[in-house]
Amino acid sequence: MSILKLDLCCLHLIGEKSDMKKIKIGIMGYSNIAKKSIIPAAINHPDFELCFIGSRSLEKQIEIHEKYNIASGTYEDLLKTDIDAVYVSTPVALHYKYGLQVIDAGKHLLLEKTFTNNYETTLDLLEKGESKKVVVMEALMYQYHPLLSIIKNLLKEGSIGEIKQIEAFFGFPHLDNKDFRYNKVLGGGAILDALVYPLSLVTKLLGNANELMETDLKVHSSIQFNNELDIDENGTLLLENQFTRAVISYGFGLAYRNEYRLWGTEGILTVKRAFSRPENFTNQILLEKNTTQTLIDVPKANHFTFMLYEFSNKIHAKTYKKDSELLFRMKLIDKIYKEGYKL
Ligand SMILES: NC(=O)c1ccc[n+]([C@@H]2O[C@H](COP(=O)([O-])OP(=O)(O)OC[C@H]3O[C@@H](n4cnc5c(N)ncnc54)[C@H](OP(=O)(O)O)[C@@H]3O)[C@@H](O)[C@H]2O)c1
Structure with missing residues (x-):
């Protein structure tokens, strides 16, 4: 290695x-x-x-x-x-x-x-x-951690060829039931709280959101529903078109999982502690290619600080343009709620 x-x-x-x-x-x-x-x-x-x-x-x-x-x-x-x-x-x-x-x-x-x-x-x-x-x-702070820039660079360099499948997971044990995440009126539920991280990763890595829609994206969603509280607790989502596919599992009432894997035509990238990372935390990305394994260092960073840099850069640059990735993601969330199979 x-x-x-x-x-x-x-x-x-x-x-x-x-x-x-x-x-x-x-x-x-x-x-x-x-x-x-x-x-x-x-x-x-x-x-x-x-x-x-x-x-x-x-x-x-x-x-x-x-x-x-x-x-x-x-x-x-x-x-x-x-x-x-x-x-x-x-x-x-x-x-x-x-x-x-x-x-x-x-x-x-x-x-x-x-x-x-x-x-x-x-x-x-x-x-x-x-x-x-x-x-x-x-x-959405995780996207400003250097980790995501490192991943994007590795993809740009062709380290795993073309992405064919993204597998992403973000879930954790139940929180206190007084938390707003268990209250329908306050916007509770795992789709809005946990799915949003891996879903945004998928929409970011798979490129231009409108192109994705145009290439006939299919959405299959199953949702474990808590009927008493009227909220979604966890679920699995499959997004696919003729070029690529993403499988996401997410939610509450699960052992902690915070990771993704990108499976390409020539290699695999595995990322742990992908979405929520304490500022002093450091680990490595695993790149697997044929029989070779390479570890790539991820530096310590405070993604909240980097997110604030992005906010100030936008203010100074007068960037008022609508965020197309966010709009596309919200369109998907509407679809997941509407068409998701409730278990
Ligand atoms: N990016 C991240 O890493 C991250 C992590 C956790 C949470 N979040 C997001 O941050 C937000 C807050 O999450 P949190 O876990 O910090 O929640 P929280 O501790 O419950 O705080 C929510 C705050 O909202 C205010 N509030 C206004 N109207 C309210 C109402 N009707 N009921 C309850 N609170 C009301 C309260 O502040 P006052 O009483 O002071 O008015 C309350 O302290 C959510 O949108 C969540 O998704 C983001």
């Missing part, structure tokens, strides 16, 4: 902006993900100044102020400030409502995954962003 070290190919994300003014950012919703990942990443980020955190609860507003010495108040207070951008991390079913408020207030929007719970509302937010000239971006 040989070990290959690749140059980091993610540095293009970090622009030369040292002389530019910091972007004033606020946070809507004092959520677990904000506390654990986004607040620390924003406080330490060279491109942003974290100015305000909005919460519905007075108790939390006091905690925020005491803990971070940052201004706090209600969501309404947040939108009245002179901040440039807002990160929203409410339950999924509320993303559309709060996303709209942010855009209407003329502020750039970084909206947690899954962007909204259907295609129509996603399209509406993206169109409103374009017409208001604000950046509207989904906070």
Whole structure:
């Protein structure tokens, strides 16, 4: 087995902006993900100044102020400030409502995954962003880790030939049943919470989304449904056309699995800890070709920090164009809900 070290190919994300003014950012919703990942990443980020955190609860507003010495108040207070951008991390079913408020207030929007719970509302937010000239971006962090750039480079170099099959898995044990993921009204369910990661990998790696649709993509989906809670708990999805195929298993109530394998005409790439990676975590990609096995180092990185770089680059470059991959993915999600076979 040989070990290959690749140059980091993610540095293009970090622009030369040292002389530019910091972007004033606020946070809507004092959520677990904000506390654990986004607040620390924003406080330490060279491109942003974290100015305000909005919460519905007075108790939390006091905690925020005491803990971070940052201004706090209600969501309404947040939108009245002179901040440039807002990160929203409410339950999924509320993303559309709060996303709209942010855009209407003329502020750039970084909206947690899954962007909204259907295609129509996603399209509406993206169109409103374009017409208001604000950046509207989904906070799907894994795609900004150098890991994905390394994989894309390996594919570009032809390391496994043409991709014929993607197998991807993202699932974990049940969470506390009070979590919003078990509440239909708040946008619960595994499709919106877990499937979105491997599904976005597939739509990204298989290239131009519209081309995929045009080449007659077939969608087969089976969903383990919890009738009592009226939410989907886990499932399997098969996407295929005449060129390629993807098999995805995902959901809650499973042993932790977070990986994918790309099976090409000339080799296989296996990636572990693919979607959620702690910032100090490092491992290797396995490349198998005939009888040769090569390990490729994946560096440590904080994908939330890289995601914020992407957001600031878009703001500086005035990139207001609709995200076609996101739209295509939401179209697929609608189809999976509508046509998925419920077990
Ligand atoms: N990218 C990632 O790595 C990642 C990881 C986990 C979660 N997420 C996404 O981030 C979002 C939040 O997830 P989370 O696990 O952090 O959730 P959470 O801890 O339950 O936080 C959600 C927050 O939304 C606010 N909220 C507003 N209206 C609400 C309502 N009616 N009911 C409940 N909460 C309400 C609350 O903030 P206030 O009480 O302060 O107003 C609450 O703290 C989701 O969209 C999720 O998919 C992303």
